[in-house]
Amino acid sequence: MKLKAPESVFSSASFCPGCGHGLAGRLIGEVAEELGIEHKLVTVVDVACCSFHIDYWKFDTIMAAHGRDIPTAVGVKHVRPDSAVMAYMGDGAAYAIGMAETIHAALRNDNICVFVINNSVFGMTGGQMAPTSLPGERTATSPKGKDPARYGTMSGLELVKQMDVAYVARGELIGSSGMVRAKTLIRKAFTHQLNGDGFSLVELLSPCPTNLNLPPVKAKAFVHDEMTKYFPLGEFVDKGGNV
Amino acid sequence: MSKIRLEITRCKGCGYCVEECPRGALRFSGHISDKGYDTVMVDESLCVACGSCYRVCPDRVFEILE
């Protein structure tokens, strides 16, 4: 099978070795080109690690204030309804500082795609403990491990999936089969938007080897073996589909 | 004809492809790139052009040609 990286994505240079952002960026480029929407796709990225994409893909891209990619994307969609519009951010932006924005866009069923790269820490700021950090996970601000008696662990996806939205799914940017599956989820999210079905959120579990203090292959194993226990993979809402 | 092409200057030595290749066709070369990473090399006689390395590489190193 011939395989060539999408032309709309031309770098991943600044991401750390093994970072899932490079994988997610490439999948979005592949899907955009396969759907033929690469010239009408407007992407909104967050200011954290994902902001590097602004220099790496050829789509029209806006960098929003931290955690405010979703309202920015919603605004773009209102004035350019014929564009495909996506917000791309980490779990810190989507489920911590930007949780209110995430919830209210879902409540309104705004017709955009949201891609959340969940790596269980606040990545760019140095690996601090996040709402998504697992019980016992050692981070820069929980050196003895996250205390589950003191801090909960949650993904905002659990709230969004209870609302009347178009599509909610979780995949992992791990291994060949995980990547094939993740690409399918991304394609379904865009297809729902093109059909006018409303809000889609796809969370992608992703390795951040730098802040997990692990070699990339061990960070990958952490995502696949540990994160999936708390953040199960699957499709949770699929309007008009089989879920 | 070649089955696979590597843009090795992009490689950051993460090792995902080495772990994923079902034929053991990929290994670290010991060649340290300008960026300081131990980069990978392929034994084309073992490669079956399955594309797994392409899929798991975060840095778009691989192109599968057949």
Ligand code: SF4
């Ligand atoms: S700090 Fe983590 S999320 Fe940020 S580029 Fe490095 S590996 Fe990726």
Ligand code: SF4
């Ligand atoms: S295409 Fe498949 S067999 Fe060939 S090097 Fe890549 S993973 Fe290995």
Ligand code: SF4
């Ligand atoms: S997956 Fe890509 S970046 Fe990682 S070692 Fe293999 S070729 Fe290099």
